[in-house]
Amino acid sequence: MKITIIGVGYVGLTFGLVLCKKGNEVYFYDNDKKKIDLLKNGVLPIKENGLDDILNQLYKKCSFFSKPGDYIRDSDIIFICVGTPILEDGLIDTSYFKKVVNEISSYLSNRSVLVVKSTITPDHIIWCKNFLNKNFNFLNFAVNPEFLREGNALYDAENPSRIIIGVENEFSKEKLLSLYKDFNSPIIITDPISASIIKYASNSFLATKISFINEIANLCDILGADINDVAIGMGLDPRIGKNYLNAGIGYGGSCLPKDTKAFIRFFKDNGLKFNILESVNYVNENQYKIVIKKLEKYLGKLEGKNISIFGLAFKGGTDDVRESIALKIIKELINLKVNIKAHDYWAIDNAKKILPSISYFYDVYDASIDADAIVIATDWKEYKDINWEMIKKLMRGNLIIDGKNILNYSEVIKIGFIYEGIGRRKI
Ligand code: NAD
8 A cells, every 4th residue: 555654753653664564655754854864864863662673674665755745645545643742731732733734635535545643632633524524525534543652662563452443434444444454453443533532541541550559659658568569469450450550750751741631621621620630640740759859868958969860761762851750850950959960871862952951971880970879760671780889889879769660679779779769668
């Protein structure tokens, strides 16, 4: 099939490359010309596990464009994958989405299906559908939300947990079923609005699990109980499940924070109050403060202290720093006049755009020199395997705040560290 992908970011690029690998002819369009020029030369504009290899194998088979054109008219399916960031009060910034819809409308005919993959609330789905229907007599409109997780994006795009196809006619349904015929995933056929709700309700539920376990972790901290044991004990109940019960400093990233806020707002616009999700958000917005409290507990006044932050990306395996909790912690520490050294495996360049004035280190040992404390703020699995004995020697102090609960605490305590996880037993 001929496929156009509009918006070549974490979602569009990964998904499009997977479609190309499966034998489709894929046209990528992004209005960021620099990004397109890099891709034309096989250079990845983002960092994501495994994506450089697949781009290397396939970029010569793909076509990259920085302007709309006849390739859109020739496509069987056109996917909109542009960003849908959040504005104040949970309103979605639909400017990218609307711009694309306007730009491509003259290339649409009823031999193509237009699919919204961007996460966008039902009101905007209805707007898009009506706009194209009334002005261009275009009928083949679909919603196919994306569920990939950054850090595992390639695996998830190749092996989606489910494929949601929100359609209104047989033609669109058959086209999408044909595209997805080689995927070994359950397929749900529904209408576009239900498809959009599935996406928002899923992300809201995941956020709820995280805030829930974080509140229990805060109790464990006070009682000297261990949240990892509690989460295992809970998660073995099949009605609960073990995923998304990792306690820590809260969720960040480009999806959960914005999608929960947008869903709360959408409820409000429909005369409802999403009480649970409001609390989930409240818990998340405050959870990072536990790191500051723990630092103060051991170091007293933080002014003038040297603190090393391990991790800047919102999670390991990506360079994405959107809504990263690590950056939130750093901003608070800057206000408290702390000297900060920051390390990340991939996200330093992106973090520098937001926080240009702190010291960044590509080497984790350099980042530890003279530190009074280390805060692990991203779950890079590499941090488990670094030489903690060496880190201890390089530091001025001996405190680790493990905001992601990734270290084996008995090992680091043996070396002489004071270890504080989030809700972890202190032996
Ligand atoms: P992104 O910011 O990484 O990529 C968006 C791309 O769209 C950018 O490259 C940008 O240049 C391009 N773009 C913007 N306006 C354009 C226009 N007018 N014409 C052409 N290109 C344009 O975003 P992302 O993380 O890939 O997310 C895309 C969508 O998918 C969002 O709605 C997001 O909520 C959703 N989503 C993201 C993830 C994730 O993990 N990142 C997972 C599931 C769903």
